[in-house]
Amino acid sequence: MASEAADPPIARKLSFSVVTFSPLQKDESELPAAAAACPPARLKVQVRVRNLPDGEEASEMVLSESSVTMRKVNKTMQGGDSVEETSYSFDRVYPGDTTQAQVYEGAMKPQVHSFLSGQDTLTFGYGTTNAGKTYTIQGSETQRGMLPRALDAIFVALAAHRMRREGEGDEAAAAAAEAAGLPALDDSCTYALRATFLEVYGNDAYDLFAPSTIKDAHGATKRVGLRVKENSGSVFVEGLREVELPDRETALSAIQMGWLQRSQGSNGFNDVSSRSHAVICLTLLATRPGADAPTATRPGADAPTATRPGADAPTATRLCLVDLAGAESNKKKEATDKRLVEAKSINQDLMTLGACLRDLRWNQTHPKAQPKVPPFRDSRITMLFRDYLSGNGQISVIAAVSPRQTDTHGTLETLRFASTASSVKILEKPKPAAPTKQAPLPRVAALGTTLGAAAGAISKIKGEIAAPKLENGAPKPTPVQESISSISSTEEVPLDDAAQSDTAYVLAQQLAQLQQQFVAAQTDRVALEMKIREELHAEMKSHLERQEAAQRARQEAERYDTQVASASKLALVRGATNQRVDTASVQAHTEVLQQTRELKRREAEYAEQLKKMSTQLEKAKAELDATKAELAAISEQSRAELDATKAELKMTLNTARDELEGGGAQDGARGAQDSVEEAAHTGEREREQEE
Template identity: 30%
Template sequence: MLRPTKGRTPRRPAPKKPYNNQKDPVGVYCRARPLSCDDEECCIEVISNTTIQLHAPDGLKANRNGEYKETQYSFKKVFGIKTTQMELFGDVAKPLVDDVMHGKNGLLFTYGVTGSGKTYTMTGFPGQGGLLPRCLDMIFNSIGPYQAKRFVFKPDDKNGMEVQNQVDALLERQKRDSQQNVPKTPSSRQRVDPEFADMIRPEEACRAEGVDEDSSYSVFVSYIEIYNNYIYDLLEEAPVDPLKAKWNSGGTPLRSNTEFIPPQSKILREDQNHNMYVAGCTEVEVKSTDEAFDVFWKGQKKRRIANTQLNRESSRSHSVFIIKLAQAPLDADGDNVLQDKNQVSVSQLCLVDLAGSERTSRTRAEGSRLREAGNINQSLMTLRTCMEVLRENQMCGTNKMVPYRDSKVTHFFKNYFDGEGKVRMIVCVNPKADDYEETLLVMRFAEMTQEVEIARPVDRPICGFAAGRRQRNQAFQDELSRRLEERGGPADKEITAGLSQMLQSFPPLPPCQINDPTDDQTLPRLIEALERRYKMRQSMVEEYNKT
């Protein structure tokens, strides 16, 4: 008989998830950026909206005796250099946002060689907002009238959400306002940073269809980076070193003479449903696209970038921006959120900007840059290995262990590859000839990834009980129509006949004309008839309520 080891808590078995034998391949898209100079040699040609062709540069053809041949690669869709940010969003990201609005998770990441346009695709430039600001804008356009007040939903620090009553939420709002000491005047509204103001003004407003009007919503965002295989919270306020900080008379540290403690790395944990999350990660509740993107921009300024031989602002870490949507049904009156944690549905969309793969012989990296490049390439290699094992298990029927834990990137997103949400990848390519060999490796990885199939997420009901007002009214109308039809005849005819019969059953009113001042019979007869009618009406109301 096996006994648990002394001092250890037996591991809780994973809950049985609804089985779904329907699988979808990972959606892989390709986007080509334009050449920096018109006179550069190009190694990529867009053949169709699903196919591109790689041409080996003349130098490689001469040196390798024809080893490199023209090769074609197919994708779910290929976006050429004239593709707008809006077109890319509509084809790739918009379906993921629709899923998030209906309780499903999504993962979207950009992949490619350094300098291939990954950050532009994800974030964008002023006037050309990328996928991230457009996803935020679509979410807030969809839930605008149905947002809960701040602090009604509250993270429980275990990857879940709690619901607070209106009083507790009000107290938290007052506490925050007093701490920030912000006067409640129109002039105190947060001003949009001009550096990114044009990014969050898309050409047309997108909205999700079928948003539940009888639910309340809140959006939470968090932003992390994975640097040298360590996870850091980009929204965490840097703590002050109390031994080195200089204080003013009011008891607060002087920022100009303050020394901050270096950020501490975070760890990955599993929640009660065995989904991965970053423990202790800052989750900020946001109420508008401007506010959400402002939070993103503050974290973006902390992200590690460096100047290399290939890219003036090369990302030295993988960044993950997480959008969480909390949703819960309203009570019977439609005024407050139901105070039941079990009725809260949380879905999330992870937007990942992977650092670019690079060869140190080309970047001439040294010291810390060399170490960063090594960790970047190692994590991308682990991602490739995981995809290869997943494909092998599916095609050969094997059951090899997928090495998710070899890298923080793959460990963090293993739930998505296990069927907890849709996965989409945008392969960004630079058509210049110098990137040909690295681009060739990226194409092979993308081709292999498309063969990996992921279980389709099971449709989960948002609420277990207490349907909203609209649903309850519709259910009542359906039941009323059914019962009337059982009595014979269509419902509308039955209602008309019932109303007519009810009016005919009332006693007729006696003559009401008074011709003589001494008439003492007309009014008593009228009062008696009205009282009989009132009693009949009361009995009908009681019968109606009973039914």
């Protein structure tokens, strides 16, 4: 176990909470190695591409391990096609087949490691609606996201620390922590995990752990919002409840309860789209044995936060996870008035966040120019991010994009935002130097009066030295001589010419020093005036830029308000038109009904006639079949009689041939044969006639 004399982790102010703790004043050389490590040079930005839904057309997107290339086909003036390729580089790109565990290992595990090492961290998801931000952060029952996995890792580290302190299962605790890749906590401290869950909906903030409601004048239930305040340079939410998380099950249940309280709705793309920003803040409190419990004060109070005397004050480290609402384009869907207002607020917050990052990047790329003032105060979510973006923590961005062809514009906007964020450096705030007491600069008017009085006094003294007054025949001592004589303790020493010359020299030196002070005061005055002018110029420039940004925001708001008003008017016009059409078409509808009934009656008559004709046709068909059968029978009978006649004639012919054999009988035989053939032809003609 570590020695109790070891230094505690870094103490930090606990924002987003109603309880604050006094920070420890520690030298950097005394900090733990993990806490004293320098923060990353820039924001860590990673991109996750969601799976392509079935039946959707994919955009032309080329992915690599650390870059995304978008191809867009544009129409030229001549009617041809031009392919535009844009590449963006990031720390990591996750394709659609990446698992939740892989995303946690690459994006969230380093944040948890820094959190347990004593460094504040911020992780937020950015992207268009239905791009997979909430799925990445929270996940589902079967595919857990980054937040549940982070809670598992934190409680594994806390359990290992508790087992080491109690002296039970040291090897098992060490093996569990080592397998999870987590740093070991300080054995001389006790730890407690707390959490807050905040929702930023529009311009209001709500507590998702302790939602409170009131009834308005109409009896409708309305949620009570919290106030975002600032005290001593730190932003906090007044009245935000902090929940103790003793174990993993309690933590997951509390987080799930908070997610259920979050504002959701259908926006035409997703039935459960998030309509607000969710901010989850985990706070790890470290206390040494014998340290004092924190004394809670209301944020914003004049009295400073204090603790009772003791060894060390508790320290607080934060891990914040933010699920930003998705950017939306109202041109792609027919939105209701409420959804238009929500989309306007969401887009405005995301635009403000992008403006803050652009100003920070500009200040870092132009160190010699007048710095821009990021508009943190223009949005609630950027006010909460201000401390992190100003150097108080480690930031990681998860940009979620969709590969669908219809989301190409939103994907490009997300990639541009992520590219801007990846170029922003998070510089650690310099520690303020100890104030040194300096004498105030003399006022010019007073200094001029002093110099004039001194010059007059010197001239008077020079005159007295040149022509001293006589008093009882002896030289009258000058004021200077009197002051010098008063120093002597025994007897008065008369001043000779050398002493008088020395006095004049001393006064001349004093005059020269006063003149130098006067010149220095004039120089300081000019420098101060130049500094004030530069500050006024910078303030005026910043004011004009803020006015320009506010004007753009007002124009955007007016555009959205116009859309809302147009939608409302269109709904009213549609309602009035439908009412007039319903009133005017009653008679036409009646006529149509009468015509329909007449057509149905005629149709019934035609059907009855068709039925009778069908019956007659069936009857005629039956008679025709009977006639055909009778004719076939007669034909068979006639064929049989003809065959019998042929046989009989053939026999007669043979008999006649036998009787008429010889020379004279040939003619008789030929005649008989002709008779037979004629009889046969006659029978065939009769049969054909019968058929």
